[in-house]
Structure formats: structure tokens, C-alpha cells
Amino acid sequence: MLKLNITLITSILLLLLMFSSFASVYAESSAYEILIVDGFTADSDEWDKVGDSPYLSYANDGDHIVISQVSSANDTWYTFENIDTLSKVFDNCSIRMYYDLSLMYDSTATQYVAVTVYIYVGNNYVDSITVSFQGTQSGDTGWLWTSWHTVAGVNSFDDVNNLRIQVIYETNASSSAYACVDCIQLRVGYTISKSWHLVETWHLTLQTKQAHLVESWHTILDLISFQQALLIGKGFLFLGILLICFSLFGVIKIHNSFSIFIFWIILFFIGIGLLIASGNVGVNI
């Protein structure tokens, strides 16, 4: 009687770990990442450059900026770093710019300076943002961020990863005006892979049936971060695979039909875990 059924105990332990791993992910189901400029191809290179290419990666980064006083000056292309798409579902993509516009002299006629960022996915134009400053008197906007602008026509991570921009300066003020651009960023919003929603529904069902038990369990799960949950999930998969190998090679004996049943459940969850880990589960609930 004191002889422990190692397979059964390990199986139950692993199932609990698996559940905690998946259910805690439910607590953090949406997020975003900032993507910075990672290159300048110089297909057109008409803005003056200060500092190191690609100039626009960071704001206030020690004078790595582009400046223009020449109307229609065109810089093509600035590219952005790619996003890792594993276990994520695309939500939206926004863009913003850190800039400074200046009119240096008073004028009888209204003068303007403007910068337009033309946004392309590959070779296809999809959207643009423009900042401008105008008046008859000299003046300066100072350094400003635009608000985040949701980019139309970007509908997937593939679109995000192939996104590139042209930066074009326009003015009617000859040389008595200029624009500086220091930084342009993308913000990509996403939710955790659809497979997590399956877990969410599963979790909510359990809540209905076993409210008190699951609520207490959930409180504990909330203390586990998404990264920790993934780590635990990976640990579980490793242990599960190890257990199967031990069983196959006779290190652990399967003693009765119940433990075999638990064993098959583990196989099932390992299957789900691998699918989720590969980002290939697409179950709409």
C-alpha cells in the first residue's frame, strides 16, 4: 500500500501545472509592442542628416535627426524592425512622429512648413500623417510628439513587418523655414493567440460549476505572470515527454487502467500545448 504509483501522482501534478499555466494566461490577454526604425535605404536621400543612420530610431538620442529647408525634400525608405508573432493575434497598428517645425522670419504672406509621412506596405501606399505649422510671424513648435494615428490598410503582422515610409518636407517659405524629425515609431496592438480564448471559456465554465474553488485558484494564478506561465507550460511539456519516454522504456510501469487513462489525458494536453506553442491553434469561441 505504501508503494507509490509514480505515474498517477506525476500525472495529476503535471495536469495541475498545465491548468495553472494556461489559465493564468487568461489574466493578460492583450498587449502592444513599440517597433523602432531599423534602417534607411536611401532610395531617395534629400534631407540633411545629423548623427548615425537610421537617425529616427529614438527620440532625444543625442542628435540623430534629419533636417530640411528644401521644399519637396524626400527620404525613401525608412524601415521598421519586425514583430515576433508567436502566439499573438493582430489587433491594430499605429504610428507617431517626434518633430520640430520652425518659421525663421516674419512675412506679409502666410507661410507654412509641413512634414508628411507616407506609409506603404511593400509597394502599396496605405495611409499618411502630416504635421504643419503656419503664420506670418516667426515661430517654432518646439519638439512635439504627434498623437498615435491608427494606420489604415495594415491588417496583419505580415503588413506590419513589410511596412516602410517616405518622409517628405513641404514649405512655401524658401529657406527661412525648416523641419526636424527625430523619431518615428510604430505601436502594434495584439491579443494572445485565439487558443487562449478556448482556455478562457474553459476557465469560465469551471467558475460557474465550482465558483469558490476556481475563484481561490484564480487568485493564486493571478500572481503568475504570462512569461512565468509560458515557462511553467514549457516545463510541463518537458516533464510530460520525459514521463512518456520513461514509460516506453519501462523505467516507470503503468500499473492499472486508471493511470493509463490519466496518461492519455496527458498526451492530449501535450498535443494542445505544442499547438499553442507553435501558434497554430485557431479556435473561434
Ligand SMILES: [Ca+2]
Ligand atoms: Ca520590417
Ligand SMILES: [Ca+2]
Ligand atoms: Ca533620433
